[in-house]
Amino acid sequence: xxxxxxxxxxxxxxxxxxxxxxxxxxxxxxxxxTQVLIPLRIEGKSMEPTYRDGGFAFCWRGRYLFAEPGRxxxxxxxxxxxxxxxxxxxxxxxGDTVEFRNGAxxxxxxxxxxxxxxxxxxxxxxxxxxxxxxxxxxxxNRAVPLERHQMGQVERARIAGGVLW
Amino acid sequence: MVNGRTIVVAVVVAFVAAVAAYxxxxxDERAIxxxxxxxxxxxxxxxxxxPMDGLVRAAQLAALFDDPCQLTVESTRHAGSFSRxxxxxxxxxxxxxxxxxxxxxxxxxxxxxDNGTAALHxxxxxxxxxxxxxxxxVQEVRVEMARIDGQWLFTAVTLVEVLER
Numbered sequence: 001x002x003x004x005x006x007x008x009x010x011x012x013x014x015x016x017x018x019x020x021x022x023x024x025x026x027x028x029x030x031x032x033x034t035q036v037l038i039p040l041r042i043e044g045k046s047m048e049p050t051y052r053d054g055g056f057a058f059c060w061r062g063r064y065l066f067a068e069p070g071r072x073x074x075x076x077x078x079x080x081x082x083x084x085x086x087x088x089x090x091x092x093x094x095g096d097t098v099e100f101r102n103g104a105x106x107x108x109x110x111x112x113x114x115x116x117x118x119x120x121x122x123x124x125x126x127x128x129x130x131x132x133x134x135x136x137x138x139x140x141n142r143a144v145p146l147e148r149h150q151m152g153q154v155e156r157a158r159i160a161g162g163v164l165w
Numbered sequence: 166m167v168n169g170r171t172i173v174v175a176v177v178v179a180f181v182a183a184v185a186a187y188x189x190x191x192x193d194e195r196a197i198x199x200x201x202x203x204x205x206x207x208x209x210x211x212x213x214x215x216p217m218d219g220l221v222r223a224a225q226l227a228a229l230f231d232d233p234c235q236l237t238v239e240s241t242r243h244a245g246s247f248s249r250x251x252x253x254x255x256x257x258x259x260x261x262x263x264x265x266x267x268x269x270x271x272x273x274x275x276x277x278x279d280n281g282t283a284a285l286h287x288x289x290x291x292x293x294x295x296x297x298x299x300x301x302x303v304q305e306v307r308v309e310m311a312r313i314d315g316q317w318l319f320t321a322v323t324l325v326e327v328l329e330r
Contacts, residue, residue, distance in 0.1 A: 043292065043301060044299075044301040045299075077327070077328070079271075079272065079288040079303060079304075079305040079327060080271070080272040080273075080274065080286050080287045080288040080305050080306075081271065081272025081274070081287075081288060082272070083271040083272045083288065084271045084272070084288045084290055084303055086303060086328075125330075128330070134329075137328070144298075150302075150303070150328055151328060151330065152328035152329045152330040153328070153329050153330075154327060154328050154329070158327065
């Protein structure tokens with residue numbers, strides 16, 4: 001890039017055409033980052049080591065437009081809105097029976113291998129069936145005491161989207 | 166002669182004035198949001214807070230609740246009517262368990278305001294430091310308020326069960 005185009009790029013002339021372009025870019029960015037790819041600042045350790053406290057990710061709203069959530073997917077769960085969401089991993093689908101025995105996850109009475117779990121766990125949770133229209137979600141950090149971990153079955157409609165990476 | 170630039174400036178000024186009037190005009194919604202801001206302010210605690218300041222803040226926070234107030238925790242199937250004194254004692258207990266805590270409300274939606282009553286819902290977030298590890302909790306709340314003696318007070322508060330174990 002020669003000097004003149006570079007200067008025009010860095011210090012554009014404030015004409016009507018430039019202002020219109022700026023407005024369109026701002027509108028497009030607002031639409032994309034509030035409705036399609038919602039930026040997530042991760043706070044808390046419930047999804048460690050997959051997602052670190054202080055990390056950053058995007059919630060991809062289109063993830064489940066044409067596909068159903070599956071076991072192992074990491075999803076963003078919304079509360080009253082989308083300003084605060086929980087990142088959790090789906091471990092059970094509607095109709096499944098979920099339980100923990102000495103830290104091991106069992107779905108439909110079969111032990112599930114979870115390569116993303118790094119911390120030892122002593123969780124015990126009696127079997128429970130996931131109701132229709134819901135999924136069962138748990139965090140990846142099983143080192144925290146079970147009673148302090150936010151987990152459980154949640155309405156499918158509360159899944160705001162998947163996590164982009 | 167009025168040119169195009171004058172019209173654009175007039176439209177921008179009118180838009181800014183309308184937004185400012187909507188945001189700052191005194192009214193029920195503004196009063197309700199003011200009470201919610203007090204919840205955030207009085208509920209939060211920093212490490213340097215003196216015990217007497219804590220008691221004053223708890224009393225100011227409890228004063229935002231009607232006497233008695235209906236409290237419901239869906240996850241524990243607990244519902245009851247609590248006096249302002251009981252609520253204040255509970256606030257003191259919870260705040261004492263934190264070295265520091267930040268209370269914040271997000272995605273507040275006022276569902277209706279009529280005849281001196283209001284219904285709203287939102288997301289309540291607590292983050293801070295307990296006696297050991299950092300503590301973070303998120304709850305969806307449904308709130309009913311009433312204007313009593315000119316002040317909007319909480320008459321019913323429900324912690325919605327989003328994740329059902």
